[in-house]
């Protein structure tokens with residue numbers, strides 16, 4: 001019995017450096033996608049709330065498209081379909097970031113839109129009354145508040161995206177899932193190896209969510225309910 | 232003294248239709264330097280709408296607004312921004328920027344609109360807070376201030392832009408009775424200092440004592456206007472007089488609960 005466990009342990013230990021390298025790829029992919037989703041999602045949210053009618057239609061169509069399709073399908077569609085067609089030659093990691101990022105932008109834009117619309121209209125009105133342009137009011141008054149409110153929703157998006165990133169293994173992206181699958185199919189230690197991969201995802205989620213909670217506490221506006229439940 | 236005769240702010244024939252309802256119907260006003268015009272009238276008369284029209288927060292459908300005889304072209308963003316800097320606005324519900332401390336609430340427009348450096352803006356903001364008696368509270372966030380203190384920060388914030396005229400929309404009506412006095416005292420100081428103001432209020436004692444003119448609004452029109460003495464004289468039989476007596480009758484009842 002102990003021998004068997006030791007054997008399994010040694011398989012895990014042997015595979016661990018290889019899989020841990022995949023952890024870096026996973027983190028890189030998730031960070032890249034989240035960043036792209038943020039950079040695209042924020043302007044999308046702003047335009048959806050304050051922009052002209054045509055921009056609102058455009059954004060709603062975009063959101064509808066990316067939220068309406070499975071990540072797996074989007075990966076195939078873009079990597080093997082569109083990127084191939086237009087001759088875009090990307091590394092698997094870059095392609096993963098791009099596809100996940102575009103999808104995440106759709107989700108993130110709706111997180112930010114919700115926060116923007118939850119602010120009292122008087123905030124922007126007061127900014128305009130002081131002579132700020134609408135763009136300045138949005139930049140200096142609306143977004144700093146809306147982004148704070150978005151952290152819990154964003155933390156959710158992070159944990160979902162982290163797990164979606166496992167899909168990128170179908171492109172051959174050398175992340176946790178792909179590497180675990182590779183080792184497992186050779187050693188047949190499925191249970192032990194996938195459990196190890198699960199623990200890694202679990203740890204990344206824990207660290208990421210804790211960091212975001214720290215951030216939330218750090219930028220908390222005094223006088224508002226705190227994350228600890230104390231007032 | 233020709234300067235004092237020409238109005239600081241003039242609005243002619245302002246009409247607004249919102250959702251198919253005529254909210255303002257041909258309203259005009261002229262304010263000369265140092266004047267305090269008081270808008271009164273029943274709830275829903277259009278006082279807030281009118282004040283917001285005056286700085287284009289609600290764009291009027293028709294009408295002309297001029298500052299010191301220059302007609303404002305609200306289509307031009309630069310002109311509009313410049314105009315709004317010169318027209319301070321005080322809201323019923325304060326609208327302080329919730330994520331900024333008192334001093335940053337005052338400083339932000341100084342930096343981003345007036346183009347002052349961080350230090351200059353801070354210094355000026357502290358001076359304005361001092362003027363409304365709040366230099367001790369400069370580091371507090373809006374949620375940590377009382378209603379009266381919030382409104383005084385809002386006044387400091389508007390004053391920091393050196394406005395030529397101030398629009399005040401029921402600045403004390405969201406306040407607990409014991410906090411009304413501190414805000415009215417600040418406004419009284421402004422009036423004494425020669426600030427030009429248009430103020431919607433239900434504080435009739437205040438209006439009677441300080442208004443250069445009272446305008447009575449109802450259903451989107453100004454139906455009476457004149458000095459407090461004319462409109463509020465006992466037996467004058469004006470709608471304004473009626474309205475005020477009803478307010479005063481209601482006041483003791485409201486104070487009881």
Ligand SMILES: Nc1ncnc2c1ncn2[C@@H]1O[C@H](COP(=O)(O)OP(=O)(O)OP(=O)(O)O)[C@@H](O)[C@H]1O
Pocket residue numbers: 249250252254272273274275276277278279280281401
């Ligand atoms: N966006 C809008 N669409 C349609 N009607 C509106 C809108 N905003 C205000 N109104 C209506 O315009 C009228 C005037 O409102 P306003 O807030 O200007 O009145 P007010 O004189 O300031 O009243 P109060 O003393 O209660 O503050 C009201 O009947 C109100 O219902």
Ligand SMILES: [Mg+2]
Pocket residue numbers: 278279280400401
């Ligand atoms: Mg009102």
